[in-house]
Amino acid sequence: MTAAKPTGGSFAPLAQPVFAVLWIATVLGNTGSFMRDVASSWLMTDLSASPAAVAMVQAAGTLPIFLLAIPAGVLTDILDRRKFLIAVQLLLASVSISLMVLSQAGMLSVSALIGLTFLGGIGAALMGPTWQAIVPELVKREDVKSAVALNSLGINIARSIGPAAGGLLLAAFGAGITYGADVASYIVVIAALVWWPRAKKADDALQENFFGAFRAGLRYTRSSRPLHVVLVRAFVFFAFASAVWALLPLVARQLLGGDAGFYGILLGAVGAGAIAGALLMPRLRARLSADGLLLSSALTTAAVMGILSLAPPKAVAIVALLFLGAAWITALTTLNGTAQAVLPNWVRGRGLAVYLTVFNGAMTAGSLGWGAVGEAVGIRSTLVIGAAGLLLAGVLMHRVKLPAGDADMVPSNHWPEPLVAEPVAHDRGPVLILIEYTVDSHNRRAFLHALDGLSHERRRDGAYGWGVTEDSADPERIVEWFMVESWAEHLRQHKRVSQADADLQGQVLAYHRGPERPVVRHFLTINRPGTA
Incomplete structure (x- = not known):
């Protein structure tokens, strides 16, 4: 661009x-x-x-x-x-x-x-x-x-x-x-x-x-x-x-x-x-x-x-x-x-x-x-x-160099809308997002390094917790997870991802094996009977 x-x-x-x-x-x-x-x-x-x-x-x-x-x-x-x-x-x-x-x-x-x-x-x-x-x-x-x-x-x-x-x-x-x-x-x-003559700001859900x-x-x-x-x-x-x-x-x-x-x-x-x-x-x-x-x-x-x-x-x-x-x-x-x-x-x-x-x-x-x-x-x-x-x-x-500031911070809007069985209240949360990758063992170290860079983007754009886990039965199956405080905040997170962030995510996806994109799942907290 x-x-x-x-x-x-x-x-x-x-x-x-x-x-x-x-x-x-x-x-x-x-x-x-x-x-x-x-x-x-x-x-x-x-x-x-x-x-x-x-x-x-x-x-x-x-x-x-x-x-x-x-x-x-x-x-x-x-x-x-x-x-x-x-x-x-x-x-x-x-x-x-x-x-x-x-x-x-x-x-x-x-x-x-x-x-x-x-x-x-x-x-x-x-x-x-x-x-x-x-x-x-x-x-x-x-x-x-x-x-x-x-x-x-x-x-x-x-x-x-x-x-x-x-x-x-x-x-x-x-x-x-x-x-x-x-x-x-x-x-x-x-x-x-x-x-x-300032135009009235449109309502934003x-x-x-x-x-x-x-x-x-x-x-x-x-x-x-x-x-x-x-x-x-x-x-x-x-x-x-x-x-x-x-x-x-x-x-x-x-x-x-x-x-x-x-x-x-x-x-x-x-x-x-x-x-x-x-x-x-x-x-x-x-x-x-x-x-x-x-x-x-x-x-x-x-x-x-x-x-x-x-x-x-x-x-x-x-x-x-x-x-x-x-x-x-x-x-x-x-x-x-x-x-x-x-x-x-x-x-x-x-x-x-x-x-x-x-x-x-x-x-x-x-x-x-x-x-x-x-x-x-x-x-x-x-x-x-x-x-x-x-x-x-x-x-x-002078030895602590200033950032170049040449990253493209324009929103990429490349995240697909999350799948839901029924409408979710905006104030419901927290939300747990799981992203499942399949990574060949010889690419594991490079993948984790790229994923570490991506973790800062997740936190900047809305996550308050982030981590990465592996399947005990299949170490090549790696799950990235992060927590967001509400469903509305996660929807805002979709709008905040920049072109530079999309490039970083592309580097991570390059290590994912298979023709399909990684599986993304969203989990919502369940309020049990008798709890606030």
Whole structure:
């Protein structure tokens, strides 16, 4: 199966009105969010000079994403996404309104600022997987990759404009006006979502409930070895790289002697560097592998941290943060793109939610950890330690190669419908599936090796138990078995098998002897009289 090609280049999705309107609204909304974050981070330096307290703002914003990203991914799959996004925007607007009122009244305290930042992080946690999941609804299938790239570009446009604008507003008019601008941006986003003429989702007899979908997402994540590699690489990189983000407000104020406007300019430089990095990404990918890109990002980020530790002139710091932005977007797009490539559509939202959980967990733990180190040894030494750790981790992790992500994850729909004597209730279970193979003794070892690979696919797609047995009277008769929690879950399993899984099953079937396919049987639990 050949991959779909974009119909009109990188900007083709913007020719589709719904995507264009929501994209513009999202850029404005993210710009407002960055303005809010700049105001909150800078206000904390006024309320407390403690590195731990300043780092706590970063942690309060990312901790909810770590805690709630997976439930948010589940909700993305089972709720009306448009209504869900509107509700989240209302929550975020209420947070900014509260910050605006408290700051204007001079009543904003350390605890209130951290608490409201935490509520804003809850909104971000609920919104993240949903924004990513709606992209295929807004554009043609062949333009999905371009739309994802445009979303990344939009975020970095907001990152380049928002901090600088927020810093200028904060310096000129105070925190209240800055928070008010963020509130206005949410009004624009809500208006765009209300306008979005989203088609009503058709009823699905196999629609998952929250807890079943939650278990299915965790089951897939636990059994996907390629995803494990992405998660480990992401955690290690972001845990060390978070040092520069956690301490940047203090770097700007104490090491570089800047004010709120300069802090906004520094963050704007990061955004501008990210835009440049995104535009250069096609050339970089042509020359470097995904592992090479991630190593380059680690080396560049470590170098920037080392430069900042020297308290350079302001102009040098701005140039350094341009490179930081390019390195950051390179790492983000490489890891996120690889995660997308190894996930099938049916679990993409939940899988990306797990990725976001690891990303934000690393950022949260890193922020708290580097804040504590800063308290103990000072900002300069902390930056040096973080740079050395990132440099070492980048070189060591380069040996743990990222998955190629070239497997065809499109559903194959090649499993025949299970035979039943009469209709089976969807909630009946558990279900035991037996598959009987006949394998020549000289092929036994190779067959079992292939079957072991297939076991991961069974578990990813719905099985909670798997095993293989042989007939004591005829060792060439081998039975594979696996358990699924309900009949509905097994029917979903039929729809989840991908083309790559079909190829793997073909390798197993090549060892089966005989003209007929292996015999497949389904066994349902019998509720005996007197039992629940």
